[in-house]
Amino acid sequence: MKIPELKKIPLWSDYKITNDPLNYLDKIAKNYGDIFTILFGSTPIVFVGNPQGIKQIFSNTKDITAPGELNQDMALITGKQGLLQLDGTRHKHRRKLIMPAFHGAKMQAYGQQICEMTEKVMNQLAIDQPFLAYPTIEAITLQISIEVVLGLREGERYERLKQLLPAIFQHMRSPMMQVGFTLPFLLRDLGPWSPWGYLLQLKQEIYQLLYAEVQERRERADSSRTDILSELIFARDETGEMMADEEVRDLLLSPLLAAQDASAVAIAWLLYWTHSLPEVREQLLRELDSLGESPNPMNIVQLPYLNAVCNEALRIYPTQLFAFPRRVESSTEVMGYELSPGTILMGCIYLLHQNQDLYPQPQQFKPERFLERQYSPYEFMPFGGGTRSCVGAALAVFEMKLILATILSRYQLALVNKRPEQPNFDGLMCYPASNVKMVMREIEGHQRQPRHFVSSSV
Secondary structure, eight states, X not given: OXXXXXXXXXXXXXXXXHHSHHHHHHXXXXXXXXXXXXXXXXXXXXXEOOHHHHHHHHHOTTTEEOOGXXXXXXXXXXXXXXXXXXXXXXXXXXXXXXXXXXXXXXXXXXXXXXXXXXXXXXXXXXXXXXXXXXXXXHHHHHHHHHHHHHOOOSSHHHHHXXXXXXXXXXXXXXXXXXXXXXXXXXXXXXXXXXXXXXXXXXXXXXXXHHHHHHHHHHHTOOTTOOSHHHHHHHOBOTTSOBOOHXXXXXXXXXXXXXXXXXXXXXXXXXXXXXXXXXXXXXXXXXXXXXXXXXXXXXXXXXXXXXXXXXXXXXXHSOSOSBOOOEEEOSOEEETTEEEOTTOEEEEBHHHHHTOTTTSSSTTSOOTTHHHHOOOOTTTOOTTOOGGGSOTTHHHHHHHHHHHHHHHHHHOEEEESOOSXXXXXXXXSOEEETTOOEEEEEOOTTOOOOOOOOOOTTO
């Protein structure tokens, strides 16, 4: 059976799916269902937004692979030897080296620090003065990301990375760069004053800083440190050899960027939803109050309604709209359709999360759906799935819960704009178009002093 195929998309439609994907995907799904082909120029890509289809794609690793060469367009910021570009044994081995830093006791050790860092940033905001939630939260997740991945808390290199990492994301989301990504012939290096040239300059400086840190840490290696960089310096590859400094640098990029930007975007959406829906905020506060005055961060992250709220925010606007591409290596079948070798497949996370059979009234923010039903990894997959799932997913959810809980229990915030927040697409994620403009209100008798959290190690 042949997959329903869309006619070749003209230039303006290509631009539309790149810059207004949600409405466009909704229209396509309405007309063609949850499996269809879109022709990008001469390249056909099969999109699948059906849970059974996605399960078939991710579980059939013999006939369907996720080769790193399909992610080469992201090598600009993730490096040529980053996780996204590696394949087979090398990819599996490097992923095993990085994953422990985002799980278990190592991540739990950051719980109290995340709460205290959130208070430090929030305490700098002025009462009754509007602020933008996204860059404010990004200041928190950025510091956490740099410490977890690089083990840095201070110094000239630390301060420069704090400037450069948000700058490269901001520049990539600029209108000029978005047009350039749609019309690649505009992406020419005409020096630092041109959009593409400036992006390359930012990238080069980040690469230089990371390479210098790798070299310096290798010279004064400290086996007692637990950050990802320290682990990679001591690690050996699958042949038993030490990894080159360039490879270590590239391996740092994906977890460094994922732990920062994806978390900040998700938490900004959380602040929007919890302050536009008072009943959700009040139920969260009641649940947080049940833990007492000085809750253990590890007790916070186990709260069921808090977990449901975070999941619902990730469902509506997942940290990535599409799973990383797969390729059919030998003839196989997906949802009853025969696929020939060379076919490119994309799991459409957005359409999966809008499936009305899985999520009745999918446009509405309803956290209780995650209390009433347990969803499989093929029904709810905000961080992708299979071998290419986001390496920093666990840390992102950990940050979401602790940062939101700290803000709700310590501060009185309100949305400045009453109109619904609109999503903006930057090529992978949907972030809030207005950055969620908010204001902090004074609470009578409220002392803005650091809260004493109970360490998970006590």
